[in-house]
Amino acid sequence: MNGRRHKPGTAAYATGQETVVRILDAAFDIVIDEGMAGLSMRRVARTLGISPGNLSYYYAAKADLIEDLLTRVIDGYMLEFERLRNVQAEDPEAQLKAVITYVFNDLQSRSTTCFFPELWVLANRDAWAAQQMERIYSVYRSVLEDIIALMRPKLSAADRSDLALAISACIEGHTMFVGHDRPHRARHARLRALVVTQSVMMVRSAPSTI
Amino acid sequence: MNGRRHKPGTAAYATGQETVVRILDAAFDIVIDEGMAGLSMRRVARTLGISPGNLSYYYAAKADLIEDLLTRVIDGYMLEFERLRNVQAEDPEAQLKAVITYVFNDLQSRSTTCFFPELWVLANRDAWAAQQMERIYSVYRSVLEDIIALMRPKLSAADRSDLALAISACIEGHTMFVGHDRPHRARHARLRALVVTQSVMMVRSAPSTI
Amino acid sequence: MNGRRHKPGTAAYATGQETVVRILDAAFDIVIDEGMAGLSMRRVARTLGISPGNLSYYYAAKADLIEDLLTRVIDGYMLEFERLRNVQAEDPEAQLKAVITYVFNDLQSRSTTCFFPELWVLANRDAWAAQQMERIYSVYRSVLEDIIALMRPKLSAADRSDLALAISACIEGHTMFVGHDRPHRARHARLRALVVTQSVMMVRSAPSTI
Amino acid sequence: MNGRRHKPGTAAYATGQETVVRILDAAFDIVIDEGMAGLSMRRVARTLGISPGNLSYYYAAKADLIEDLLTRVIDGYMLEFERLRNVQAEDPEAQLKAVITYVFNDLQSRSTTCFFPELWVLANRDAWAAQQMERIYSVYRSVLEDIIALMRPKLSAADRSDLALAISACIEGHTMFVGHDRPHRARHARLRALVVTQSVMMVRSAPSTI
DNA sequence: AATGAATGAGCGTTCATTCAT
DNA sequence: TATGAATGAACGCTCATTCAT
Numbered sequence: 001m002n003g004r005r006h007k008p009g010t011a012a013y014a015t016g017q018e019t020v021v022r023i024l025d026a027a028f029d030i031v032i033d034e035g036m037a038g039l040s041m042r043r044v045a046r047t048l049g050i051s052p053g054n055l056s057y058y059y060a061a062k063a064d065l066i067e068d069l070l071t072r073v074i075d076g077y078m079l080e081f082e083r084l085r086n087v088q089a090e091d092p093e094a095q096l097k098a099v100i101t102y103v104f105n106d107l108q109s110r111s112t113t114c115f116f117p118e119l120w121v122l123a124n125r126d127a128w129a130a131q132q133m134e135r136i137y138s139v140y141r142s143v144l145e146d147i148i149a150l151m152r153p154k155l156s157a158a159d160r161s162d163l164a165l166a167i168s169a170c171i172e173g174h175t176m177f178v179g180h181d182r183p184h185r186a187r188h189a190r191l192r193a194l195v196v197t198q199s200v201m202m203v204r205s206a207p208s209t210i
Numbered sequence: 211m212n213g214r215r216h217k218p219g220t221a222a223y224a225t226g227q228e229t230v231v232r233i234l235d236a237a238f239d240i241v242i243d244e245g246m247a248g249l250s251m252r253r254v255a256r257t258l259g260i261s262p263g264n265l266s267y268y269y270a271a272k273a274d275l276i277e278d279l280l281t282r283v284i285d286g287y288m289l290e291f292e293r294l295r296n297v298q299a300e301d302p303e304a305q306l307k308a309v310i311t312y313v314f315n316d317l318q319s320r321s322t323t324c325f326f327p328e329l330w331v332l333a334n335r336d337a338w339a340a341q342q343m344e345r346i347y348s349v350y351r352s353v354l355e356d357i358i359a360l361m362r363p364k365l366s367a368a369d370r371s372d373l374a375l376a377i378s379a380c381i382e383g384h385t386m387f388v389g390h391d392r393p394h395r396a397r398h399a400r401l402r403a404l405v406v407t408q409s410v411m412m413v414r415s416a417p418s419t420i
Numbered sequence: 421m422n423g424r425r426h427k428p429g430t431a432a433y434a435t436g437q438e439t440v441v442r443i444l445d446a447a448f449d450i451v452i453d454e455g456m457a458g459l460s461m462r463r464v465a466r467t468l469g470i471s472p473g474n475l476s477y478y479y480a481a482k483a484d485l486i487e488d489l490l491t492r493v494i495d496g497y498m499l500e501f502e503r504l505r506n507v508q509a510e511d512p513e514a515q516l517k518a519v520i521t522y523v524f525n526d527l528q529s530r531s532t533t534c535f536f537p538e539l540w541v542l543a544n545r546d547a548w549a550a551q552q553m554e555r556i557y558s559v560y561r562s563v564l565e566d567i568i569a570l571m572r573p574k575l576s577a578a579d580r581s582d583l584a585l586a587i588s589a590c591i592e593g594h595t596m597f598v599g600h601d602r603p604h605r606a607r608h609a610r611l612r613a614l615v616v617t618q619s620v621m622m623v624r625s626a627p628s629t630i
Numbered sequence: 631m632n633g634r635r636h637k638p639g640t641a642a643y644a645t646g647q648e649t650v651v652r653i654l655d656a657a658f659d660i661v662i663d664e665g666m667a668g669l670s671m672r673r674v675a676r677t678l679g680i681s682p683g684n685l686s687y688y689y690a691a692k693a694d695l696i697e698d699l700l701t702r703v704i705d706g707y708m709l710e711f712e713r714l715r716n717v718q719a720e721d722p723e724a725q726l727k728a729v730i731t732y733v734f735n736d737l738q739s740r741s742t743t744c745f746f747p748e749l750w751v752l753a754n755r756d757a758w759a760a761q762q763m764e765r766i767y768s769v770y771r772s773v774l775e776d777i778i779a780l781m782r783p784k785l786s787a788a789d790r791s792d793l794a795l796a797i798s799a800c801i802e803g804h805t806m807f808v809g810h811d812r813p814h815r816a817r818h819a820r821l822r823a824l825v826v827t828q829s830v831m832m833v834r835s836a837p838s839t840i
Numbered sequence: 841a842a843t844g845a846a847t848g849a850g851c852g853t854t855c856a857t858t859c860a861t
Numbered sequence: 862t863a864t865g866a867a868t869g870a871a872c873g874c875t876c877a878t879t880c881a882t
Contacts, residue, residue: 015841019841034335035331035334035335036247036331037246037247040875040876040877041876041877041878042875042876042877043876050842050843051842051843051844052843052876052877052878053842053843053844053845053878053879053880054841054842054843056877056878056879057841057842058841060878060879061877061878062876062877062878113334114334117327117330117331117334118331120327120330120385120386121245121246121327121328121331123386124245124323124324124327124386124391125244125245130393133386134393137387162397162400162401162404163404165387165394165397165401166380166384166401166404166405166408168383169380169383169384169387169388169401170376170379170380170383170405171383172383172386173378173379173380173381173382173383173384173385174376174379174383175330175383176330176333176334176343176382177347177375177379178379183340183344184375187372187375190372190419191372191375191376191379194372194373194376194412194416195376195380198376198408198411198412201408201411201412201415202404202408202411205411206404209400219864219865220865220866221865221866222864222865222866223861223864223865223866225865225866226865226866229866229867250850250851250852251851251852251853252850252851252852253851260867260868261867261868261869262852262853262868262869263853263854263855263867263868263869263870264866264867264868264869266852266853266854267865267866267867268866270853270854271852271853272851272852272853429843429844430844430845431844431845432843432844432845433843433844433845433882435844435845436844436845439845439846454755455751455754455755456667456751457666457667460871460872460873461872461873461874462871462872462873463872470846470847471846471847471848472847472848472872472873472874473846473847473848473849473874473875473876474845474846474847474848476873476874476875477844477845477846478845480874480875481873481874482872482873482874533754534754537747537750537751537754538751540747540750540805540806541665541666541747541748541751543806544665544743544744544747544806545664545665550813553806554813557807582817582820582821582824583824585807585814585817585821586800586804586821586824586825586828588803589800589803589804589806589807589808589821590796590799590800590803590804590825591803592803592806593798593799593800593801593802593803593804593805594796594799594803595750595803596750596753596754596763596802597767597795597798597799598799603760603764604795607792607795610792610839611792611795611796611799614792614793614796614832614836615796615800618796618828618831618832621828621831621832621835622824622828622831625831626824629820645862646862649862670854670855670856671855671856671857672854672855672856673855680863680864681863681864681865682855682856682857682864683857683858683859683863683864683865683866684862684863684864686856686857686858687862687863688862690857690858691856691857692855692856692857842882843881843882844880844881844882845879845880845881845882846878846879846880846881847877847878847879847880848876848877848878849875849876849877850874850875850876850877851873851874851875851876852872852873852874853871853872853873854870854871854872855869855870855871855872856868856869856870856871857867857868857869858866858867858868859865859866859867859868860864860865860866860867861863861864861865861866
């Protein structure tokens with residue numbers, strides 16, 4: 001969605017813009033369906049019915065496409081998180097529950113179940129991907145931190161940050177167990193209840209460490 | 211510890227046995243260094259200084275090599291978990307803390323940080339890999355379940371199982387944040403403390419749902 | 421003369437058209453020189469001085485190339501047979517003699533001597549090849565059947581068809597004996613005379629079986 | 631069956647002799663099932679459950695195995711032909727009919743339908759194979775020539791030979807049309823009748839050319 | 841903005857062959 | 862006799878990339 005990856009001037013016209021979107025959509029679908037391992041320039045081109053040459057007009061290198069793809073997907077999730085900031089609730093605790101519930105539920109979507117592990121793997125080897133991963137998770141945590149600040153105003157920023165990281169890591173860790181088509185998906189609701197309750201308790205009771 | 215993926219009769223001599231070990235070691239190193247995406251038969255052969263033909267003498271198909279590789283790695287972790295069962299501690303609570311501490315610390319090893327996300331991705335697409343993943347995590351959870359049973363004898367098996375799954379998922383979810391070379395590795399100890407404390411509290415206070 | 425085995429859109433420019441022709445020519449030459457066993461994608465590419473990648477741009481799979489190759493060769497022979505239909509002769513008998521003479525002579529060409537046995541072998545295992553073989557021989561026989569119909573109007577279609585099949589099989593059977601470079605090539609003319617005379621006699625004298 | 635192809639001394643013991651037979655049997659089955667193209671040393675070894683190394687003890691090179699294979703198969707057919715020489719019949723004509731009938735019927739066996747076209751292809755490229763092919767067909771023809779000599783004592787040897795070649799070629803040419811599983815197999819009996827009748831007539835009426 | 845055409849490297853795999861044991 | 866172990870070449874194929882048109 002930033003465009004700074006393909007040659008400047010590219011996708012200057014309406015049809016070009018649209019093509020970029022179609023490219024990224026196709027690429028995302030492939031990643032979800034077949035994993036990053038299944039993503040190839042030729043496959044994207046084939047999916048769209050355009051020539052490899054034309055694809056390389058928009059993305060000269062595969063890495064560029066991947067960058068844009070990650071950026072766009074992560075921007076999408078970031079938007080969701082920003083929206084969570086404005087969740088209306090009686091009190092911060094209710095808000096915390098709402099946020100965790102939302103994110104935990106999202107684990108079940110096929111996109112989320114499939115995309116994030118790919119991102120984690122990517123981040124293990126690619127600094128830029130690691131940075132994008134931080135970008136999204138820091139927004140995610142900042143939403144939590146703000147709520148925690150309301151619940152525990154006296155806690156240090158570091159403590160709040162730890163709590164937020166612990167909560168987010170705990171939720172993310174359920175992806176491969178209760179995510180879409182994952183073996184314990186049937187236990188999703190029960191585990192969500194556990195995580196919600198436990199997270200609230202943890203925030204309430206966490207001692208100040210400074 | 212079974213493997214048995216290469217044709218029977220192969221690796222009958224000492225040198226052959228050794229070659230198989232060298233193959234699997236090299237393959238594992240490649241996966242850790244470059245990810246599954248970087249694993250190729252030719253690369254393994256190149257690394258070992260053997261011919262592609264010779265490699266395919268031991269593993270006729272790449273899938274066979276991967277199967278043996280996963281089996282071996284997972285068997286290794288399973289052995290570790292079985293060992294955790296016998297951790298000596300004053301009481302179940304101390305034992306729970308010890309187990310969580312151990313596993314959480316292990317997240318920091320490069321192998322663990324790099325291998326498990328690859329396994330999660332694999333399991334998303336490959337039924338056999340998914341099965342192997344279940345194989346290891348079920349042992350992992352059973353260790354936790356046994357300790358939980360000692361702490362909360364009146365809890366139903368399902369409740370204990372949920373607690374174990376939640377704890378293990380929570381720990382695993384920290385891999386990509388505080389694992390080896392991961393951005394929040396510096397906070398590893400603080401988060402471990404949080405997770406340990408919180409897990410104990412959760413087991414202690416979890417209500418019976420049946 | 422259809423082909424259409426390489427992806428549509430490919431070979432749209434003059435150079436591409438030419439390349440396809442060169443590919444099929446080279447493939448044919450290889451088959452004639454070394455047999456189907458000697459035909460490989462890489463060899464075709466090497467012969468033409470193009471890269472394997474470029475060859476597979478035109479023919480994504482070897483089977484596609486073979487299909488196009490067979491189609492083209494067989495189309496060529498079919499055209500010849502169609503031309504034989506219009507052979508001018510005093511009477512049907514003279515026409516029959518002319519046709520048999522032409523086909524029998526053609527056995528001596530290196531292409532024919534080498535190509536047809538390869539086709540027979542292929543047809544033994546590949547349904548599509550078998551179908552192509554039928555395609556050409558049915559045209560071949562239909563030419564004969566039409567002449568036979570003129571010579572023996574009262575014969576049933578089945579009888580005419582049997583005669584045509586017997587004559588064509590008899591001619592084809594000489595390929596490996598009097599064909600190009602075959603051990604009895606010196607006797608070609610004498611055998612041709614025998615086959616021509618005998619075929620005419622057979623058509624003349626064959627009893628109606630219905 | 632001559633053995634002169636593998637190292638002298640090899641297969642000197644009973645078990646070794648037996649292994650050679652099993653090798654050639656397996657090789658023949660593969661050729662019939664998959665064609666010459668499907669014949670590989672490793673496949674033969676695999677079929678027999680022996681190691682490639684052991685196979686190469688009997689046949690150091692694939693070419694040697696093929697030589698022995700051809701020799702044995704052709705020896706088998708030659709034996710059949712020699713037996714045909716002794717067919718009892720009222721007169722030479724009946725004998726000729728009996729021989730043609732026998733050979734024409736044999737076209738329908740899977741082995742014959744599959745093996746001979748492979749031999750023809752081989753003979754197109756390999757001088758030794760061509761020689762073996764001549765070996766068998768010359769016996770075949772000599773049987774016919776002898777009968778023809780009885781029917782037409784005044785015909786020159788060359789004429790008799792031409793007749794024999796024409797008859798044999800005509801029969802062979804039916805292989806790919808009425809052989810096992812071939813498209814016109816249903817017409818086998820009718821065509822056999824045609825060929826038998828016509829061959830007898832041809833021998834009876836063929837003019838002396840010298 | 842798009843295609844056709846081309847390269848060259850890499851992949852997984854099969855193969856004939858060799859040789860020590 | 863027989864196996865295990867190894868080589869190295871070839872194969873069909875896919876891929877990222879480039880570039881003229």
